[in-house]
Amino acid sequence: MEAHAASSSAATPRAGIRLPGVGAGLGRGAVVLYLSLIVLLPLAAVVNQSLEGGIDAFWSAVTSPQAVASLKLTVICSLIVVVINAIFGTIIAWILVRDEFPGKAAVNAVIDLPFALPTIVASLTLLALYGHDSPFGIDIAFTRTAIVVALLFVTLPFVVRAVQPLLLEMDREMEAAAASLGAGGLTIFRRIIFPNLVPGLAAGVALAFARALGEYGSVLLFAGGLPETQVSSVFIRSQIESGNDLGASAVSVVLLLASLLLLASVTLIQRWGSRHERDGDGGGLTTMPMSGDVVTKKEADDE
């Protein structure tokens, strides 16, 4: 709504802190220049490098057996991971919103640990925990299962943080009505709760999928770079090290395209979700469920 106010006041002089016409232009120029230098030019260099030998060379680099194997492995592991974390993320969000138990605040805080803990540390400790000297006797190091576990760790917060605010916002009366009409717990979840969670779940899954596709650090020590555990990021690294810039860039471009598609889908999901729920559209700017901050604001509103 504020964005709307700002836009309609373009003709009037008073609209909060606004730079004068020239200043806004300069600021915009600075932002565009900064983003170009820091983000866009480097990415353009990757695309340029991948097409250095023409489209045929690009295609044969992408379809080389090793590249295809790494992409396939990455996509399959990432799909498994987002399905598991969609289920467990929803369960965790559920107990954080609807359940009461001692230590809930601490559990809520620790959800963000994978965002704060360096990925290489995660990899090292997962190796100690589920490797050769596992205290649980579970040795999955240097296997495809290790890739899945590492990715489960790093993508855990996305679905929880995307679903949690929707659960908090949800109107409990509909559930009560359904229950009074004789619906069981499962029916209520399937017919009433789940449809309301879909936008958050979809956005969280898309972000988790993007993260999983590109993950490197957490996989490195735990799953290693054996031929059968080589995910795309590890493959790209090995290509850089052996001086094959074309092979590295070509697979990178495939990952880049996947990232762009997933980000675009998150934006579309949010537009679609916000049309159902909120009056303000946030000026069309995206929000990212990257931490618990959204949740706390909603909690504050409720009190």
Place this chain on the structure above:
Amino acid sequence: MSSSTASRWGLRTLGLGYLALLLLAPLVLIFFKTFEDGISPPLDAITSPDGLHALKLTLIMVAIAVPINTIFGIGCALLLVRHKWKGNGVIDAVINLPFAISPIVIGLSLFLLYGTDGWFGPALADLGFEVLFSVPGMVLASIFVSLPFVVRETVPVLQEIGTDQEQAASTLGANAWQTFWRITLPAIRWGVAYGVVLTTARVLGEFGAVTIVSGSINGKTQTLPLFVEKQFANFQLPGAYGASLVLALLALTTLLAMNLLKRKEA
């Protein structure tokens, strides 16, 4: 009633059990593994010249990348929220890119741009300026990966506070600069601070992008995460775990700061 109690306990066990195995167990194990053979092996490794240099370089990354992205983030958020422009959607989308792009691809992109055959590499080398395998390249990688956080945290707060107070200030004769320092910045400070904490955590722990552009030379271009990997590769487990523990403690501090800031913000 009993079936609902049972399902409640079932869900609780399932969710908390998953968290315990996936999050809590690794965290506890770092402490255990680090001090397995007493306190001196990890301590010696961290206080070795290479260890201390890695710690120092990590802090230098934070000291450069975080202020730059904070200033950019606040300015960019103000432009996006307060100045409607047809290009805003594109700027907004570009800002989200570092969230979705693989750190390895980010590293490769800088490697290609500033390498010997890159668009910028030769010209900068002629000026005697080395970007790759030295600190500037690592700073660029850190800035790239942590770019979105301050913007993403500041935009919603700016939208929420609206413009009433700022309008009042300017009616009373404050210029844009005064209004920003006295009204806008105090109102958005917790949102900005939250973004700063997330930026710091990301810069402290970045591995993939930095590893490509740094070359991980001991005592020269090695941050703490790179030090962890090098020590592990050389079978120096006390060093790997010791440095990991330092990073884990920094991560826990980050979590604590996030929670305190969330309360302030609310």
